[in-house]
Amino acid sequence: MEKVFGRTSGLKKSELKKLTNLYRRRLPKDRVTTPEVSRTLAQLSWELRRPVSLLLDREGRVVRVAVGDAKELPIPERPYVETRLSGYRVLHTHLSGGGFSRQDLSVLFLNRLDAMAALEVQEGEPGLLHLALLSPPRAREEDWQVLPPRPHFAWQEFDLLGAVLALEEELSRHGRLLEVRDGQGERVLLVGVDLGEGWEAEAGLEEMAELVRTAGGVVAGRSLVFRKALDPRTLVGLGKLEELKSLAYHQDASTLVFGLDLTPAQAREIEALTGLKVLDRTQLILDIFALHARTPEAQAQVELAQLRYLLPRLVGKGKELSRLGGGIGTRGPGETKLEVDRRRLLERIHHLTERLEAYALRRQEARRQRRRQGVPVVAVVGYTNAGKTTLMRALAKAGEEGEDKLFATLRPLTRKGFLPGLGEVVYTDTVGFIRHMPEALLTAFRATLEEVKEAQVLIHVLDASREGALERHRVVEEVLEGLGVEAPRVLALNKIDRAAPYDVYYLQDRLGGVAVSALKGTGLEELRLRVKEALLAQGVQPQAWAL
Secondary structure, three states, X not given: OOOEEEOOOOOOHHHHXXXXXXXXXXXXXXXXXXXXXXXXHHHHHHHHXXXXXXXXXXXXXXXXXXXXXXXXXXXXXXXXXXXOOOOEEEEEEEOOOOOOOHHHHHHHHHOOOOEEEEEEEEOOEEEEEEEEEEOOOOOOOOOEEEEEEEEHHHHHHOOHHHHHHHHHHHHHHHHHHHHHHOOOOOEEEEEEEEOOOOHXXXXXXXXXXXXXXXXXXXXXXXXXXXXOOOEOOOEOOHHHHHHHHHHHHHOOOOEEEEOOOOOHHHHHHHHHHHOOEEEOHHHHHHHHXXXXXXXXXXXXXXXXXXXXXXXXXXXOOOHHHHOOOOOOOOOOOOXXXXXXXXXXXXXXXXXXXXXXXXXXXXXXXXXXXXXXXXXXXXXXXXXXXXXXXXXXXXXXXXXXXXXXXXXXXXXXXXXXXXXXXXXXXXXXXXXXXXXXXXXXXXXXXXXXXXXXXXXXXXXXXXXXXXXXXXXXXXXXXXXXXXOOOOOOEEEEEEXXXXXXXXXXXXXXXXXXXXXXXXXXXXXXXXXXXXXXXXXXXXXXXXXXXXX
């Protein structure tokens, strides 16, 4: 027996039987309704004193019957296809008369329905019928178009199927244009949440935009949501989620990226409600690490972090576990299919952990060798994209070219250099830091960060050309404190060739430090002098041949 959904409490068996019989009805695929179906719905709804809703497929078959308005209908999930509608439409009654409620139109939009129809009921008789369809892409009106109401029998000449297919053709044509235009990357809508942080929330959203660009995406739009508290189900609330889907629809974005971490349940719920791919901040950062992991050690570290992030998310079903496509958040040096069982996942984590322990032992031996030779180590640390690799290259006069990207360096680079009056030193460059660094990454890269703990002196590189330098300085110092790093710091205010002089003076007044441009070579001699003084203060003895 077919199930009747919604508010069925208190209904008699005979009434439930009448509702169940609606499953036998079938509408012509090109018609909104028929006079017979309209009369049946109106009479039944009047008897029950409750709205009655039907969900029909494109063939005109009734697939769901519910007592209540459109939101009571459980709409079956179908794979989201940007150029297609869902293939379902809703026909329901309005006992109080009038047109669509906001909730009716939200159900139409969020579920990409073929159509939403509302039948007014007056004293048990069908009256006016209201019809709404989704708006075409790039339309100037709202996300839906509400047609003028007509008496229910007057809709017999309206070709519903023709209107739906015409809309899908427009969606398909628009999709082909997007493929030509957006060959450069996946279009993303950024979602930040301001819980009272003010400018910090704005800065976090700007940083997310930079992360998306580094991952190869295109920022199609951004939205900063103000909330007193997070919604435990959807993070931002159902109303705001509807606005975000509308914004994504009009900006041709296929992915939502949230600036906060989502629980597995929240990610699944948001995907189900919007039909969009959903990523959080940690997934985005992991994806960038995967993009830049070139050595076996870096690849193992990134894969380990990805698997540890994935492990608690292997619960239930949905797009989060069945996603096989490409794009941001799906690539990595390890397994790309997410339908991996928990046992195999744990085995892989164990294997990667052993591999990384072997790499750590090799680096430990290299550090012992350097200590025996008496060569001091200077670690170059800082916020991501502060110019650490470029500065180390300039100081050592050798090494890899730096890149203007976040997390371009993942493996620890070591280069020999020379300090006048002291002798040979080893510079080591490691992964950059970022605010709210994902714990999975810190754990995976902890062995690599041991290089920092072994250094006698740190050069803290701070980008002086960007806003928020004081905040980035604080973040790096907090990470170093968390790692237990106690070595003295020499602050290098980098990129002064791009910075306003006042900003550089302000930072020097607040933090001290040496103003440098690693790219132009400005201030490097003073920086070398400060590093030498710090090493001598640590008890490092000058090498005889350097005196």
